[in-house]
Amino acid sequence: MGEFELIRHYFAAAPCAQAGEGVALGIGDDCALLDIPAGEQLAVSTDSLVAGVHFPEAADPFLLGQRALAVSASDLAAMGATPIGFTLALTLPAARADWLQAFARGLNQMAQSCGLRLIGGDTTRGPLSLTLTVFGRLPRGQALTRSGARVGDLLCVGGELGDAAGALPLVLGQLQAEPALAEALLTRYWSPQPQLALGQALRGRATAALDISDGLLADCGHIAAASGVALQIEQARLPLSSALKTLHGLDSARLCALSGGDDYRLAFTLPPGELSALQAAGWPLVVVGQVVAGQGVQLLNEQGQCMALPVAGYQHFEGSA
Amino acid sequence: MGEFELIRHYFAAAPCAQAGEGVALGIGDDCALLDIPAGEQLAVSTDSLVAGVHFPEAADPFLLGQRALAVSASDLAAMGATPIGFTLALTLPAARADWLQAFARGLNQMAQSCGLRLIGGDTTRGPLSLTLTVFGRLPRGQALTRSGARVGDLLCVGGELGDAAGALPLVLGQLQAEPALAEALLTRYWSPQPQLALGQALRGRATAALDISDGLLADCGHIAAASGVALQIEQARLPLSSALKTLHGLDSARLCALSGGDDYRLAFTLPPGELSALQAAGWPLVVVGQVVAGQGVQLLNEQGQCMALPVAGYQHFEGSA
Numbered sequence: 001m002g003e004f005e006l007i008r009h010y011f012a013a014a015p016c017a018q019a020g021e022g023v024a025l026g027i028g029d030d031c032a033l034l035d036i037p038a039g040e041q042l043a044v045s046t047d048s049l050v051a052g053v054h055f056p057e058a059a060d061p062f063l064l065g066q067r068a069l070a071v072s073a074s075d076l077a078a079m080g081a082t083p084i085g086f087t088l089a090l091t092l093p094a095a096r097a098d099w100l101q102a103f104a105r106g107l108n109q110m111a112q113s114c115g116l117r118l119i120g121g122d123t124t125r126g127p128l129s130l131t132l133t134v135f136g137r138l139p140r141g142q143a144l145t146r147s148g149a150r151v152g153d154l155l156c157v158g159g160e161l162g163d164a165a166g167a168l169p170l171v172l173g174q175l176q177a178e179p180a181l182a183e184a185l186l187t188r189y190w191s192p193q194p195q196l197a198l199g200q201a202l203r204g205r206a207t208a209a210l211d212i213s214d215g216l217l218a219d220c221g222h223i224a225a226a227s228g229v230a231l232q233i234e235q236a237r238l239p240l241s242s243a244l245k246t247l248h249g250l251d252s253a254r255l256c257a258l259s260g261g262d263d264y265r266l267a268f269t270l271p272p273g274e275l276s277a278l279q280a281a282g283w284p285l286v287v288v289g290q291v292v293a294g295q296g297v298q299l300l301n302e303q304g305q306c307m308a309l310p311v312a313g314y315q316h317f318e319g320s321a
Numbered sequence: 322m323g324e325f326e327l328i329r330h331y332f333a334a335a336p337c338a339q340a341g342e343g344v345a346l347g348i349g350d351d352c353a354l355l356d357i358p359a360g361e362q363l364a365v366s367t368d369s370l371v372a373g374v375h376f377p378e379a380a381d382p383f384l385l386g387q388r389a390l391a392v393s394a395s396d397l398a399a400m401g402a403t404p405i406g407f408t409l410a411l412t413l414p415a416a417r418a419d420w421l422q423a424f425a426r427g428l429n430q431m432a433q434s435c436g437l438r439l440i441g442g443d444t445t446r447g448p449l450s451l452t453l454t455v456f457g458r459l460p461r462g463q464a465l466t467r468s469g470a471r472v473g474d475l476l477c478v479g480g481e482l483g484d485a486a487g488a489l490p491l492v493l494g495q496l497q498a499e500p501a502l503a504e505a506l507l508t509r510y511w512s513p514q515p516q517l518a519l520g521q522a523l524r525g526r527a528t529a530a531l532d533i534s535d536g537l538l539a540d541c542g543h544i545a546a547a548s549g550v551a552l553q554i555e556q557a558r559l560p561l562s563s564a565l566k567t568l569h570g571l572d573s574a575r576l577c578a579l580s581g582g583d584d585y586r587l588a589f590t591l592p593p594g595e596l597s598a599l600q601a602a603g604w605p606l607v608v609v610g611q612v613v614a615g616q617g618v619q620l621l622n623e624q625g626q627c628m629a630l631p632v633a634g635y636q637h638f639e640g641s642a
Contacts (some may be wrong), residue, residue: 029531030399030400030467033365033400042355042363043352044408081352087366087367089452103410107461124366129448131443131452135365226349303333
C-alpha cells in the first residue's frame with residue numbers, strides 16, 4: 001500500500017458529517033489547509049502516547065484509538081475551543097490489517113463524537129507510538145487559559161474524579177473486580193469523554209481552566225502558579241463514583257482523585273455569580289474548593305484545616321506543553 | 322525537571338526575533354493559540370522521524386535537530402506557505418542533558434533560519450523518535466497543490482538533485498570519501514535548506530508543486546496522478562552536483578536523483594510564460610521536462626525516446642499524508 005493509501009484506507013473511511021467545517025484541503029497534499037473565520041483564533045495541541053509507557057503494548061487497538069484521540073481532544077475542551085480536525089502520526093512495528101482496522105474504528109468513533117476530522121498524518125515503521133495534534137477555533141481573546149484565576153473564585157470540576165486511576169490496576173492485570181464494577185472504571189480509562197461542550201459553555205465565564213491529566217492536586221498547582229494565587233480543595237467535596245469507592249475504599253478513592261491522573265475532566269475557576277446560571281443549564285459541575293490569596297494548593301479536611309498533601313501528583317519526565 | 326520545564330529550558334531558549342508572528346499564546350497552556358490574518362489560510366503538516374528507520378540511533382543530535390525541522394518545513398515550502406511555528410513531540414530513552422542541548426541547538430538554528438517558532442509539544446520516555454507539526458499561512462486559494470499541472474507546462478526543480486541519496490552510504494558508514502567531497506554531500510543530507518522563499522515566489526505562478534522526498538520519479542508520479550496528466554523527465558537535464566558525479570559516477574548519480582529521495586528541493590510545473598521572469602529574478606530553477614497528455618511519468622533519453630524506468634522511487638510503508 002502506497003504513500004497516502006494506508007491512512008486514506010483505514011482512517012479516512014468513516015463519513016463524518018458534522019466534522020470538518022473549516023477544512024479547505026484534507027489528506028493527500030504536502031499540507032492540509034484550514035480556514036479560520038475572521039475574528040477567531042486557532043487552538044493547537046500535541047500529545048504523544050508511547051507503548052509500554054502510556055499504555056500496554058498489547059492494548060486493545062479499538063480502545064487505544066478511542067483513548068488517544070480523547071486525550072488530545074481534551075486539551076481543546078480545556079481552552080473552550082470548537083473542534084476542527086487532527087493529524088495522526090502513527091509508528092507501528094508492522095502494518096497488520098486487523099490491528100489497523102480496529103484502531104481506526106476506535107479513532108473514527110471518537111472523532112465523530114468529538115466533531116474532529118482527520119486532516120493529515122504520517123505512518124512510519126518502528127516501536128508502537130502515536131502523536132496526535134488537534135486543532136480547534138475560538139473567538140479571539142476568549143480562550144480559557146490557566147492564568148486568570150482570582151481570589152474569591154470557586155474551584156470547580158466537571159464530574160467525578162479518580163475512576164481512571166482506579167482502573168489502572170485492572171488495566172495492568174494487577175487486580176480483579178466483578179464485571180459491572182470493572183466496566184464502570186475501565187470505560188472511564190479507555191473512553192474518557194472530552195468535555196468539549198462544557199469548555200465552550202465556560203467561555204466568558206470561567207477565569208481559568210485546564211483538563212485534569214496528572215491528578216487534581218498537580219493540575220490545580222498549574223493554575224495556582226500561572227494565576228499567582230492559591231487553590232484550596234475541600235477533601236469532603238471531591239466527587240467520587242460509587243464504583244471507585246466500592247473497589248478501593250474511601251481513602252484510596254480520594255487519593256485516586258487527588259493524585260491519580262488520567263481523568264480528562266475539566267477543572268476551572270468561576271466567579272461565584274456565574275455558578276447558578278451554569279447549574280440551571282444542567283452542566284455537570286461540582287464545586288470542590290475556592291481561590292484564596294497565596295500560592296500553591298491547600299487540601300482542607302472537614303473542619304476546614306489544612307492537611308498534609310499526599311503525593312503531590314506524579315511529576316514525571318513525560319509532560320505536555 | 323517538571324511538566325513544561327524540559328521543553329522551555331532546552332527548546333524555548335533561543336531568541337527568534339523574526340519568527341513567531343501570529344503566535345498569540347505559546348508554550349505552557351493546554352493549547353497554543355495562533356492568529357491567522359483575515360483572507361489567509363493555515364497550512365499544516367506532520368512528519369515523524371524514527372531512530373533506526375529514518376536516522377541512525379547514534380546520529381549527531383545537533384544534525385538531527387536541524388534535519389528534523391528542515392524536513393517538516395519543506396512541506397510548508399511545497400505549498401508556498403509563510404512559516405509561523407511548529408510543535409515538537411520528542412520521545413527519548415532518557416533525558417540526557419548533553420544530547421538535549423545539542424539537539425535543541427540544531428533545532429533552534431534551523432527554526433531561526435526558517436522563521437519558525439516552537440509553540441508547544443510533548444516530551445515522553447520511550448524509543449527515540451520525533452514528530453514535528455509545522456504551521457504556515459498563505460493567502461486563501463493561493464496554495465500550491467499537486468493537482469493543477471496542465472499539458473504544456475514545464476517541469477522544473479529547485480536545484481541539484483541526488484546529493485542526499487548519494488550521502489546515505491557515507492551516513493551509514495558503508496563508504497569513505499575524501500573530506501571535501503564527503504562534506505558537500507553530507508551537508509545536503511543533514512542540513513537540507515527548505516526552499517521557503519522559492520515556494521512563496523511560485524504562488525500564483527506554478528500550477529502544481531511538492532517537495533521531493535521520495536525521489537523525482539515517485540514524486541512526479543504524485544503530481545501526474547493528482548493532476549490527471551503525464552510528466553516527462555529528460556534525463557540529460559537532471560541537475561547533478563560535481564561532488565555526486567565524482568563520488569558515484571554519472572549513471573549512479575542519475576539514479577540518486579531519480580529514485581533516491583531526501584532531496585527536499587521543490588519540483589513544480591510552470592506555464593512557459595512564467596519562466597523568464599522567475600529566472601531573471603535569480604530563482605534557482607532548472608527545467609527538467611514537461612507536462613504532456615496521458616498519465617504517469619516518462620523518462621526520456623537524449624534522443625527523446627522513452628526509457629525503461631529504473632526502480633520507481635521507493636514505495637515504502639512509511640509515508641506522509
